[in-house]
Amino acid sequence: MKNIHYLFLGLVAAIGLTACNNEWEDEQYLQQASFKANVNDQGVTTTYVRFRPGGVVKYDLPILMSGSTVNKQNRIIHVGLDPDTLAILNKEQYGHREELYFRQLSEQYYNMPETAEMRAGESVTVFPIEFTLDETLDQSDKWVLPLQILEDPSYGYQANPRKYYRRAMLRLLPFNDYSGTYDASQYKCYLEGDKAKPLTVTSQRAFVVDDHTIFVYAGTRDIDFLDRKQYKIFIRFTDEIVDLQTKKLEIWTDNPNISFNTKDADGKEWVQSYSMSESMDPLKVYLKKIFISLNLHYTFKDITQIPGQKINYEVEGSLSMERKINTLIPDEDQQIEW
Structure with a gap:
């Protein structure tokens, strides 16, 4: 009787092993x-x-x-x-x-x-x-x-x-080398003549024009403003030295209707400048950091916010950006940590 019991268990085990397959070798999903x-x-x-x-x-x-x-x-x-x-x-x-x-x-x-x-x-x-x-x-x-x-x-x-x-x-x-999202915490927009209540934004996006030129939007505008195309401020990076740490920026607009101006009340030109530096991360030795800072000062007229009226604004301050580059990645569009 005992032998028959063992024989029965062996038969069941054999059937079970025969029925099994390596299911992980089959496709479990759709390709x-x-x-x-x-x-x-x-x-x-x-x-x-x-x-x-x-x-x-x-x-x-x-x-x-x-x-x-x-x-x-x-x-x-x-x-x-x-x-x-x-x-x-x-x-x-x-x-x-x-x-x-x-x-x-x-x-x-x-x-x-x-x-x-x-x-x-x-x-x-x-x-x-x-x-x-x-x-x-x-x-x-x-x-x-x-x-x-x-x-x-x-x-x-x-x-x-x-x-x-x-x-x-x-x-x-x-x-290009200068485009991207800049921190705007030190970038202020005032009603002209009243600096008590500045308008601020957290960031400003700089868009490509050519190899050495970008544009931002005037004041606090960004790409989601309906009238944004009338308020483009172009910024060209030059090699003209301002001092030991900064070089000159050329800024202008393509819309004369906003009365863009870079001079004070006495007609003296405000200095528009930038600085660039780079260093390797002390911990991630493959990571290169490039720091860019723009110093801007200009005035413009808002001609669309209130129909039929023009509002004078003065903008001054700095925009700053840190671009991180993973030097281990060969493809430039992939190595920049956006």
Whole structure:
């Protein structure tokens, strides 16, 4: 009887072992093609591209094949434009305020293929985009290159159905050595003649014009003001020495209606200057820090805040920025810690 009992247990064990398989070797999910393009709170992917007038700058957008196992076949991933999603995004973000809409980047500023190849044994590839930027691309507009992974039964793959995986809304932000977000805690805007109650902002975004020029918006304005295009203050960085630590800035506007002025009541020119320095982080020895400080002083007239009236403002103070560069990363757009 005892032998029969052991025989029965052995038979059950054999059946159980026969039924088992290495389930971790099988695909547990669906293999779907997706962009790797993290979105911000506006639903777009911030895309930094070095401003290089007359030259081509390559940007590689990663494409992933999801799943628990490695892709086992060669695949050709098809990519196309997606203006419809961009239109929906604008409505969701800004309603009917079309002056604030994201605008689709014109074809003259980029070149891209129709497909990207993902080889067997790989689960990551890149979709190469070549940007050709110049001074004609006005950064007071919010330029976006809207992309989507195309799907067809003949393509031999599935596109991830989720919105921010199948689509990439690339918000293009060209950069030079001076552009970026500056701290504005020491930057004050006053009603002219009354410095008791300054208007302040926490930061000012500086946008690219060319290799040595940026622009900011006058006073406390930013890119989400409907009238922002009338208040661009251009800043050119020169090599003219002001003192041992600073060099001269040239500042101007392209709108004479705001009566931009850089002189005091006696007609004396205010000094516009900047300083730059760099150092290596004492703890993260691979991290280089570049410090930029701008000293600005100007007046302008607000011609749009109250229809039919002009309000005089005086702006003075400093804007400062620290740019951190990871020297271990070869690609410039990736090595800067934005």
